[in-house]
Amino acid sequence: xxxxxxxxxxxxxxxxxxxxxxxxxxxxxxxxxxxxxxxxxxxxxxxxxxxxxxxxxxxxxxxxxxxxxxxxxxxxxxxxxxxxxxxxxxxxxxxxxxxxxxxxxxxxxxxxxxxxxxxxxxxxxxxxxxxxxxxxxxxxxxxxxxxxxxxxxxxxxxxxxxxxxxxxxxxxxxxxxxxxxxxxxxxxxxxxxxxxxxxxxxxxxxxxxxxxxxxxxxxxxxxxxxxxxxxxxxxxxxxxxxxxxxxxxxxxxxxxxxxxxxxxxxxxxxxxxxxxxxxxxxxxxxxxxxxxxxxxxxxxxxxxxxxxxxxxxxxxxxxxxxxxxxxxxxxxxxxxxxxxxxxxxxxxxxxxxxxxxxxxxxxxxxxxxxxxxxxxxxxxxxxxxxxxxxxxxxxxxxxxxxxxxxxxxxxxxxxxxxxxxxxxxxxxxxxxxxxxxxxxxxxxxxxxxxxxxxxxxxxxxxxxxxxxxxxxxxxxxxxxxxxxxxxxxxxxxxxxxxxxxxxxxxxxxxxxxxxxxxxxxxxxxxxxxxxxxxxxxxxxxxxxxxxxxxxxx
Amino acid sequence: xxxxxxxxxxxxxxxxxxxxxxxxxxxxxxxxxxxxxxxxxxxxxxxxxxxxxxxxxxxxxxxxxxxxxxxxxxxxxxxxxxxxxxxxxxxxxxxxxxxxxxxxxxxxxxxxxxxxxxxxxxxxxxxxxxxxxxxxxxxxxxxxxxxxxxxxxxxxxxxxxxxxxxxxxxxxxxxxxxxxxxxxxxxxxxxxxxxxxxxxxxxxxxxxxxxxxxxxxxxxxxxxxxxxxxxxxxxxxxxxxxxxxxxxxxxxxxxxxxxxxxxxxxxxxxxxxxxxxxxxxxxxxxxxxxxxxxxxxxxxxxxxxxxxxxxxxx
Numbered sequence: 047x048x049x050x051x052x053x054x055x056x057x058x059x060x061x062x063x064x065x066x067x068x069x070x071x072x073x074x075x076x077x078x079x080x081x082x083x084x085x086x087x088x089x090x091x092x093x094x095x096x097x098x099x100x101x102x103x104x105x106x107x108x109x110x111x112x113x114x115x116x117x118x119x120x121x122x123x124x125x126x127x128x129x130x131x132x133x134x135x136x137x138x139x140x141x142x143x144x145x146x147x148x149x150x151x152x153x154x155x156x157x158x159x160x161x162x163x164x165x166x167x168x169x170x171x172x173x174x175x176x177x178x179x180x181x182x183x184x185x186x187x188x189x190x191x192x193x194x195x196x197x198x199x200x201x202x203x204x205x206x207x208x209x210x211x212x213x214x215x216x217x218x219x220x221x222x223x224x225x226x227x228x229x230x231x232x233x234x235x236x237x238x239x240x241x242x243x244x245x246x247x248x249x250x251x252x253x254x255x256x257x258x259x260x261x262x263x264x265x266x267x268x269x270x271x272x273x274x275x276x277x278x279x280x281x282x283x284x285x286x287x288x289x290x291x292x293x294x295x296x297x298x299x300x301x302x303x304x305x306x307x308x309x310x311x312x313x314x315x316x317x318x319x320x321x322x323x324x325x326x327x328x329x330x331x332x333x334x335x336x337x338x339x340x341x342x343x344x345x346x347x348x349x350x351x352x353x354x355x356x357x358x359x360x361x362x363x364x365x366x367x368x369x370x371x372x373x374x375x376x377x378x379x380x381x382x383x384x385x386x387x388x389x390x391x392x393x394x395x396x397x398x399x400x401x402x403x404x405x406x407x408x409x410x411x412x413x414x415x416x417x418x419x420x421x422x423x424x425x426x427x428x429x430x431x432x433x434x435x436x437x438x439x440x441x442x443x444x445x446x447x448x449x450x451x452x453x454x455x456x457x458x459x460x461x462x463x464x465x466x467x468x469x470x471x472x473x474x475x476x477x478x479x480x481x482x483x484x485x486x487x488x489x490x491x492x493x494x495x496x497x498x499x500x501x502x503x504x505x506x507x508x509x510x511x512x513x514x515x516x517x518x519x520x521x522x523x524x525x526x527x528x529x530x531x532x533x534x535x536x537x538x539x540x541x542x543x544x545x546x547x548x549x550x551x552x553x554x555x556x557x558x559x560x561x562x563x564x565x566x567x568x569x570x571x572x573x574x575x576x577x578x579x580x581x582x583x584x585x586x587x588x589x590x591x592x593x594x595x596x597x598x599x
Numbered sequence: 600x601x602x603x604x605x606x607x608x609x610x611x612x613x614x615x616x617x618x619x620x621x622x623x624x625x626x627x628x629x630x631x632x633x634x635x636x637x638x639x640x641x642x643x644x645x646x647x648x649x650x651x652x653x654x655x656x657x658x659x660x661x662x663x664x665x666x667x668x669x670x671x672x673x674x675x676x677x678x679x680x681x682x683x684x685x686x687x688x689x690x691x692x693x694x695x696x697x698x699x700x701x702x703x704x705x706x707x708x709x710x711x712x713x714x715x716x717x718x719x720x721x722x723x724x725x726x727x728x729x730x731x732x733x734x735x736x737x738x739x740x741x742x743x744x745x746x747x748x749x750x751x752x753x754x755x756x757x758x759x760x761x762x763x764x765x766x767x768x769x770x771x772x773x774x775x776x777x778x779x780x781x782x783x784x785x786x787x788x789x790x791x792x793x794x795x796x797x798x799x800x801x802x803x804x805x806x807x808x809x810x811x812x813x814x815x816x817x818x819x820x821x822x823x824x825x826x827x828x829x830x831x832x833x834x835x836x837x838x839x840x841x842x843x844x845x846x847x848x849x850x851x852x853x854x855x856x857x858x859x860x861x862x863x864x865x866x867x868x869x870x871x872x873x874x875x876x877x878x879x880x881x882x883x884x885x886x887x888x889x890x891x892x893x894x895x896x897x898x899x900x901x902x903x904x905x906x907x908x909x910x911x912x913x
Contacts, residue, residue: 329846338842360615360622362618374604374607431615434612435612457618457622460623463626467626482630487664488634550792551781551785565682566807568678572679573799574782578672579670585667588636599674
C-alpha cells in the first residue's frame with residue numbers, strides 16, 4: 047500500500063463533484079424509500095436530542111449552566127434508545143433543531159435523512175481520496191459511482207440509521223491507520239484517534255478495530271519490527287507501539303465519553319448494560335435457502351454467500367480483485383510495515399464478514415451488518431481492473447485511459463436497470479447469479495427486511511381510505527414500526543388522519559409485509575377481511591414484497 | 600510470481616467484462632422477470648377459482664411469489680397457501696376438515712398432462728390426489744382434486760369450530776373474565792390485540808395449517824369449553840409456538856390440560872421449542888363436555904397455537 051498520487055487542483059474539482067453528486071442523489075430521493083423499523087426509534091431519539099438543544103438554549107439564556115449536564119437532565123434526554131451510542135442521534139437532533147425547528151425548511155424525519163445523505167457524501171469523498179492516493183485518479187473517480195450503484199448501498203445511504211455512518215468510520219479508520227503506519231507524525235496519530243472516537247460514538251462495530259489492529263501489529267512486532275528497529279527490550283516494546291494505540295486510550299476513550307453524557311453517571315453499570323445488550327443480542331430469523339435460521343450455530347457460509355448473491359456482479363468481481371490486490375501486496379511487500387498495511391486492508395475488508403460468519407454470532411438481518419469494509423476492496427478491485435486493462439491495450443496512454451473509462455462507463459450503464467428496479471427496496475436485491483428477485487424467491491431466501499416497503503402502497507391507501515380509517519401495520523411480525531408509521535405521516539407520505547393499529551379485528555385496511563415466516567398473516571388478513579384480493583401490491587419483477595388489503599366484510 | 604499475478608489480473612479483467620455482459624443480458628433483456636405469470640394465466644387462475652371455489656376448499660399455488668392473480672379474485676375465495684413445494688400428502692389431508700377440494704394453480708401447464716386428465720402431475724402424485732378436473736389457464740393449469748389419503752370422520756375440528764365453543768374465559772381464582780365472540784372464528788378476551796382465541800394459520804413442523812390462537816396470560820387460566828358431539832371417540836391435539844416468537848428469550852412452557860366431563864384426558868407442559876407436540880387420547884363413551892385449560896408462568900411472547908379434532912373412530 048504505497049502512496050502513488052497526491053491531491054492536485056483537479057482533484058478538488060473531481061472530489062467535490064463526486065461528493066455533491068452523491069449528496070444530491072441521495073437527499074433528493076429521500077422520500078422514495080419507506081421508513082425501516084430502526085428509523086422509527088432513531089427519529090424518536092432525534093426529537094429528544096432536539097429538545098435537549100432547546101433546553102440547553104434556554105438554560106444558557108437563564109444562566110443555569112450546571113443544570114444542562116445534571117444527571118436528571120441527561121437521563122431525561124439520553125435514556126431512550128440507550129443501547130446505542132448517541133453521536134448519530136445527536137446529529138439527527140441537531141439537524142432537526144436547525145432545519146425543522148429554527149428554519150422550518152424540512153420535516154423532522156427528512157432532517158434526519160439529511161444527515162444520512164451527508165454521510166453518504168462523506169463516504170464518496172473518502173473513497174475518492176483513498177482511490178487517488180493509493181491507486182489512481184481514474185480509480186478514485188470510478189469507485190464511488192460503482193459503490194453507490196449497489197442497490198443495498200443506495201438503499202442504506204438514505205436511512206437515518208447508523209449503518210452507512212459506521213461504514214464510513216470503519217473504512218476511514220483503516221485508511222487512516224495506513225497513513226499512521228507510514229508517518230510517525232504525532233498530530234496524524236492524534237487526529238486518527240480523535241476521528242475514531244466519533245466512530246465509537248456511532249456504533250459498536252468499530253470497537254473491534256483497535257483489537258484486530260493491535261493483535262496484527264503485535265504479530266508483526268514479534269516477527270519483524272523487534273529485529274528491524276532493535277526495540278526488543280521491555281521498554282523498547284512500549285516505545286515501538288504506534289502512537290495511535292496510546293491515543294486510542296488517552297484521546298478516543300475520553301472523547302467517546304464526552305460525546306455520550308449518559309455514561310457520565312453510573313458509568314460501570316451502564317457500560318455493562320450496553321455490553322450485555324450486544325453480547326446477548328437476539329437473533330433475527332432469516333430464511334436461507336429455505337431453512338429458517340432461528341437458533342445457532344449458524345452456517346459459516348451465511349454472510350459470504352449473501353454477499354455473493356446481493357452484490358451486482360461487476361462490483362462483486364471488484365471485491366474479489368480487491369482482495370486479491372491486498373493479498374498480493376501482503377506477499378510482495380518487502381518491508382514489514384508494507385505487509386502490515388496490506389494485512390490491515392484485508393482485515394478491514396473481510397473481518398466484518400468473518401465476524402458475522404462465526405456460528406455463535408447471531409444473525410442481525412441484512413448485509414448492512416457486514417458491509418463496512420466494502421469500500422476498501424471495491425476501490426482496490428477497480429484499480430486491478432484498470433491496470434489489467436491498461437496492460438492489455440497497446441496504444442498511447444491517453445487512448446488507454448479513454449478505453450478503460452469506456453469499459454467502466456459500460457459497467458455503470460449495465461447496472462442502471464437493476465438500480466431502478468430496486469430503487470425503493472434495495473434491501474431486497476439479489477443478483478443474476480441466483481436468478482435475481484425471482485430466483486431468490488424460488489430458493490426461499492429472505493425476501494426483504496424491516497417492514498418499510500410501502501411507498502408503492504401509500505398512494506392507494508391515501509386515495510382509498512376513508513377519513514380516520516384504521517390501518518393494520520403488522521408490528522410484531524416484522525411489519526411497520528408504530529414510530530416509523532408516525533414519521534411517515536410527518537414526512538407527508540401517509541395521510542395524517544389514518545390511524546395505525548396492531549389489532550387486525552379493528553382495522554379497515556391492512557398492510558402485509560411478506561416474509562416466509564409471516565406467510566400465515568396473509569390468510570389471517572383474508573379470514574378477517576373476507577378477501578385475499580389486494581388493493582395494491584408492491585413488487586419487482588413480479589415478486590411481491592408487500593400488499594394493501596381493504597376489509598370486505 | 601509476477602506471471603501468476605499477471606494471469607490473475609487478466610482473469611479478473613475477463614470476469615469483469617463477463618459480469619458486464621451477464622448484467623446486460625439479465626437485467627436489460629427481461630430475463631430477470633422471465634418466470635412471472637403472464638396476464639392471461641393470472642386472469643384465468645382468478646376466473647377459474649371464482650367459478651369453482653366453494654367455501655372451505657384449499658388453494659395452493661405453485662408460483663408462490665407472483666400473486667398478481669389475487670387481484671382478480673372475488674371475496675370469499677380463501678385461504679391461499681403459498682407452500683405447495685413443502686406440502687405433503689398427509690399435511691394437505693390434515694388441513695381438510697371435511698369434504699373440501701384442493702385446487703392446484705400450476706404455473707406452466709404441460710399440454711400432454713392437460714390432455715390426459717388423470718395424468719401424473721408431480722404434485723398430484725406427491726399429494727396423492729384424485730383429479731376431478733383440470734382447467735387450462737393461459738400458459739398454466741388449474742387442477743381441482745380431492746385427497747385420497749384416508750382420514751377419519753372428524754366430529755369436531757378446533758380451528759373450524761372455534762366459533763361453536765360453548766364458552767371461552769380467563770379464570771382468575773373465583774373470578775371469570777368471559778371472552779366475547781366477535782366473529783364466526785374469533786373470541787376477543789380484552790382490548791389487547793393479541794388477547795383473543797380464534798382462527799389463525801401457523802407452521803406445524805414446517806407445514807402451514809389452520810389453528811387456534813390461544814395466548815395464555817400469567818396468573819390466569821384460559822379455559823375453552825366445547826360440547827362433545829355424539830359418537831366422538833378419540834381426541835387428537837397438536838400444539839406449538841407460532842414462528843413469530845422464534846427469537847424470544849422467554850423459555851416458559853405453556854401448561855395444557857384437557858378434561859372430559861371433569862376427568863383429565865391429557866396434561867402436559869408444551870416446551871418452548873418449535874417442534875409440534877402431538878397428543879391423542881381416547882374419549883370415554885357418553886362424555887358431554889371437553890375443556891381445554893392453558894396456563895403459563897410468564898406470558899411474554901407466548902404465541903401459543905393449537906389444532907386438532909375429535910373423531911368417531913378409535
